[in-house]
Amino acid sequence: MGKQIFKGRYTTENDSDIVVFIIGMRINRRLAIHKWLPVFLAMPSMVKELYTHQEELGFLSMESFFGLRTTVMIQYWNSTENLLTYARGEKHLKAWKAFNQKVGNNNAVGIYHETYQIKKGTYESVYGNMPLHGLSKALPHIPIGKEINNARKRLKVDKKGTK
Known part of the structure; x- marks a missing residue:
């Protein structure tokens, strides 16, 4: 059974500040499985923790995408402070420490993240x-x-682009 499809056009409220956090990894050397697999496997337990403690962490939701070499996760948070607090938390710090010990500056796997504060x-x-x-x-x-x-109405801007 698939997800419920909402027929027609929908939008979201835009009356709250949000934080968009993009995080992922890139497999640079496919055969170096022992280097990139631990990085890949560290994420599911953190995702489970995010959804289990969603409200108290300030985590809103996420989407994941997998390519041939690159994974990307787009996360939505209710504040930068909540995201940074999670980053300093036990589970994330343990995964980050393990990554640095196992991979460090080895070029077998890369990681990246970008953070956007949106008013x-x-x-x-x-x-x-x-x-x-x-x-x-x-x-x-x-x-x-x-x-x-239309987008102009949802963003509440006039034809000159001002609010």
């Missing part, structure tokens, strides 16, 4: 005939009506 009213989203995805899993999911039927 309320400065983002918008559209989902057409989709299950809950991305921000719609993290924020209120609302049908698009006449009053918000």
Whole structure:
């Protein structure tokens, strides 16, 4: 059984500050499994922890994508402080320490992350005939009506681009 598809066009509220955190890894040497597999396997337990303690951590939601060499996780948080607090937490620090001990500056596997602080009213989203995805899993999911039927209206900007 698949995810529920919401027929029609939907958007999300944009009345809260949010943090978008993109994190991933890249396998640089495919045959060096002993180097990149521990990095790959460290993430599921952290994801489980995030969803188990979602509200208290300030974690909103996430999406994961897997390519031939690269994985990426897009996470949504309610504040930078909550994200940084989690980064200093026991489970993350243990995984980070293990990565540095096992991989360090070895070029078999790379990791990356990017953090974006987004102010309320400065983002918008559209989902057409989709299950809950991305921000719609993290924020209120609302049908698009006449009053918000284009990006300019959802962002509350005039034709000059000002609010």
